[in-house]
Amino acid sequence: MKAWTWDRYGPPDVLALKDVDVPDIAPREVLVRVRAASVNPYDWRHLRAHPNLVRLSAGLRRPRPGLVLGADLAGVVERVGDGVTDLRPGDEVFGEVALGAFAEAVAVPRDRLAVKPARLSFEQAASVSMAAHTALQGLRDAGRIAAGQRVLINGASGGVGTFAVQLARTFGAEVTGVCSTRNVELVRSLGADDVVDYTRADFTERDGYDLLMDIVGDRSTARLRRPLTRRGTLVIVGGIASPRRGLLGPAGQIVRGALVAPFVRQRIAHVSWKPNSADLRFLADLMEKEQVTPVIDRTYPFADLPEAVRHVEGGHARGKVAVTV
Known part of the structure; x- marks a missing residue:
């Protein structure tokens, strides 16, 4: 599959679209075929290692090999772990990972996912979690x-x-x-x-x-x-x-x-966000009732992800910036 990786800290230009292995999943994980993702300040801060505390998790001198950027996502369940009983292949879901969403597929902990509200597009749903x-x-x-x-x-x-x-x-x-x-x-x-x-x-x-x-x-x-x-x-x-x-x-x-x-x-x-399925379900209910609607400033194709990150880093996006995978 294709995924955006980076082998050194720096501006969006250091991102590279590469072929990587489809991730394995643990018993309480779900393999999601990503249909859309969104960009957060969290992403460019990891990319640039700003602040330096980022290096403790991503790598001290340079990012650990194979790290894929991205947190927010929406997509379709492709496979579930043995410990997941309430989702099945074909379900449309949205949620969040620590890293790895800027890829064609990602392994997501079950407790960081919820069923996508039917009234939302994948781009809107991917703009919710963080x-x-x-x-x-x-x-x-x-x-x-x-x-x-x-x-x-x-x-x-x-x-x-x-x-x-x-x-x-x-x-x-x-x-x-x-x-x-x-x-x-x-x-x-x-x-x-x-x-x-x-x-x-x-x-x-x-x-x-x-x-x-x-x-x-x-x-x-x-x-x-x-x-x-x-x-x-x-x-x-x-x-x-x-x-x-x-x-x-x-x-x-x-x-x-x-x-x-x-x-x-x-x-x-x-506040430091704590992604969980209970809050995602609460938010999904509000969005189904049209009491809350994601605001999307711009949508970029997957191939232009570095430009999406650059736009968010500028600090003037209205609402969220989505990426269609």
Whole structure:
């Protein structure tokens, strides 16, 4: 099969489309014939080893031989392991792997898959897992969102943000999104009650919010706390504006928030997505009911995957970027 591999850290140009073996599957894994994948900042950070912590899992001096990039995917079940009883060949599924989705087939743990919503294309379904898990777990688990709260989302037009706006609405919150001028109408169309154009106003000068989810990473913890009530909650994702070099990268903002948290009345929490089939089924139900819909900025053919990664690395994608395999 064909797969995108890389043998040194660097820009998207180091990616190479090669012939590799179809992976074997463990008893609790599923071999999925990939129909579509999506690109996340996670991917270019692995590609460039930014932050340097990536090297601990991918390889210290260079990527381990045979590593295939990519996490989010949607496709058709080709084979199931002996321990999988609820899926069978031909089922359409979506989900996530640690690495390996930018290939014609991938072995996926059963507990990271769910049946694809019928109303979604493969490209839409492939755009869900990492971004929607982050948004859902950030709002529900880290943020403890509740109906009637005022919620502010910094980075509302990106992959995580477009899901966060829609999910916050399903939880019954009053939502304010922060984005650039060109994305104001998009964020409003997703259900935001109010939209702040950051080129014209500073959202940190506002007040009265119960929950602020920061996806961008372009403000200090002190400034992010300003719009919150005295008992409000700041959820730090660690995002696109986080340092591209150094040991911690996006985790730096999370660490700084954790150091401040014991000394302030407001809650400071962070989210690191934990893909699981239960949350995927929850999201699938919302998408079947048309309460949540993936937003796709662009779709690229499999052969142009390096260009898709380059576009996401630029930091200005509206929603998600999909790749058709």
